[in-house]
Amino acid sequence: MTQQTDYDVIVAGAGMAGVVAAIAAARAGARVLMTDRLPFLGGNMTAGLLGNFLTFHNMKGEQITAGIAQEIVDHCIERGGAFREHRGHLPNAYGNAYSVTPVDPEVLKLVTQKLCVEAGVALLLNTYIAATVAEDNRVRAIRVVNKSGEQTLRAKVFVDATGDADLVAGAGGRFLFGDERGKVMSISLFSRLGNVDLEKHLAYVKENPDEFMLGEDPYIGKTKAEIASALKHWMDYPLVTGHYSAVKRAQARGEFHPNRQRVVFQVTTIPGVVVLNATSLLGFDPTDAASMTKAALEGREQIFAVAKFFRDYVPGFEKSFILDSASALGVRESRRIAGVRTLTTDDCVAGRKNEDDIGLGAYCLDVHQPSGIIEHKHVRDGEAYGIPYGTLVPEKLDGVLVAGRSLSSERFANGSARCQAPIMAMGEAAGIAAALCAEHGLQPRDVPVGQLRGILKQNGAPV
Incomplete structure (x- = not known):
């Protein structure tokens, strides 16, 4: 079977950010390929047995994540893989999130697969990224390796949903790593x-x-x-x-x-x-x-x-x-790109919102320090904070967007934004932005954010 090698959009990484990005880009009319090293979709939610989405609500009880993310939950409910009560989102006495959304990993594997296939996303699983091909400070292609050998896949624009910013790092893009000593949060095996x-x-x-x-x-x-x-x-x-x-x-x-x-x-x-x-x-x-x-x-x-x-x-x-x-380790932190905008700790704690936000977050700022100590800060007054579009765009590198925990963010801010609901919101925005780039010959930094926000609102995604 011959693999097509040229696409409008290639999404690298099939965790929940990548899945939503691929669906969004394909529904927007782009020819989309998504690759992953695993034989199924879902990333930490499936391979990592993470168990739940955090969090679709702010502490006031207002739903701040919807769109494709809620659609995925609804499909899981239909197949018995999420609770029918509260449309999947259980009220949470834990107190760092208004709601918890338990999802069965086996059902989620099937739901994400079906939604991708129905949207027209081409999938290439059991595949590792060997290298990023960059020319003139722009990502042009990726080299991948699998049972068929090594091949080069090209696209007009890429979405780096690897969780580790592998494409950005491979192209020489600047990034931060861990704390001031280069130490990352603790890793868990669920x-x-x-x-x-x-x-x-x-x-x-x-x-x-x-x-x-x-x-x-x-x-x-x-x-x-x-x-x-x-x-x-x-x-x-x-x-x-x-x-x-x-x-x-x-x-x-x-x-x-x-x-x-x-x-x-x-x-x-x-x-x-x-x-x-x-x-x-x-x-x-x-x-x-x-x-x-x-x-x-x-x-x-x-x-x-x-x-x-x-x-x-x-x-x-x-x-x-x-x-x-779990068949995959639960990594909380690795590379964070240096982006056009940076989500700060103060932004999150203050519940700051901006005219260029493409998603919202509200989970506590949860940092598992390299010492083993867990530290929390909370979003003020039960509010949500905004995630600016520029946090997904590398500061100098073209041809690529980031979706997921590798967004441009300070460390404590990342402790909240790395959670599943906000990364799915990022994925939907990145997928639509990538499709706009492919259709109109734009670079990610030039995407009209007002138009992007309008499409997100039409799709039912709060911004």
């Missing part, structure tokens, strides 16, 4: 446990509210005890964070790794099955293959120790077992 008694666990939460993160955002204005007393069903607390004392006891006995002060788990659409976010891998480089190999080995060891911790220390988990583990 897993799922089966046979969990969530009703028993909820009873423990209600009796011990101080052991949990409840209503952390000051906007909520309620005590932990007040929030816990209102919990009637385990679905009322879909993203559980805490068990502080149990973690300390287990660490003192050498029964839990020293890199976290709390554990997190998330409910799923499958009764008795939860997603664990309790591993923590420190000091690794997401752009180095040897480093990531070591991280994967350590993560696998931690998963079994963490599962034993839950059985031994957490009520409701006494008879639980490991159902499966």
Whole structure:
């Protein structure tokens, strides 16, 4: 089977930012190819078992992400892969997001695949990017390698949705990496446990509210005890964070790794099955293959120790077992491009909005420091902040847009914008912008943002 080699738009990376970008570009009339190293779509949501989209709402309860992102959730609901209640978005006592949107990874694989194929997106999976081809400070092509060998794929414009800004870095574009010492946030390896008694666990939460993160955002204005007393069903607390004392006891006995002060788990659409976010891998480089190999080995060891911790220390988990583990490491941070605009920490905390915004974000500014300490800042007054279009555009490099966690952003700002709902909003904007570039012979920096925003609004995407 001969592979076409010339397209209007090539999207590199089939995580949720890339998926939405590809669908948006194809629906706008572009000839689109999307590549990925995995044999399925969804990135961290599927291969990484991330478990939920955060967050479609600001703390006031206003929906700030919709468009193609909501369409994906709706299709998951139809296939039993998301909750019907609240159109998929469960109210969240956790307190750093108004809503949590649990999505089944297997259903999401099928939904994203079908939406891409129906939109006319050509897919090339099991394929690695070997190099970026740049001429005259413009990305012209990518070289990829797969079972068919190596080939060069050309496009009028590219969307770098690799999560690591691989295309931009490969073309010599400037980027930032981690903190001031070049250290990145901790990496996690997620897993799922089966046979969990969530009703028993909820009873423990209600009796011990101080052991949990409840209503952390000051906007909520309620005590932990007040929030816990209102919990009637385990679905009322879909993203559980805490068990502080149990973690300390287990660490003192050498029964839990020293890199976290709390554990997190998330409910799923499958009764008795939860997603664990309790591993923590420190000091690794997401752009180095040897480093990531070591991280994967350590993560696998931690998963079994963490599962034993839950059985031994957490009520409701006494008879639980490991159902499966992620096939991809959960990387929170790597390269962030230097863009035409930069999303700042102050922008996010102040809930600042701009005339060139192409999406909104509201999750807390969540930074897992290289030390293992987790720090949070909150968006003021329950608001959302705007994501300017220029954060997706490299400062000097042409022919490419970024969608996803590699946007131009300060580190704490990235701790919020890296979440699934805002990266899907970025993806929709990047896909439409790329299609406009291909149709009118524009560079991404020259896209009329007013026209882009108008199309997004017509598609139901809040800007």
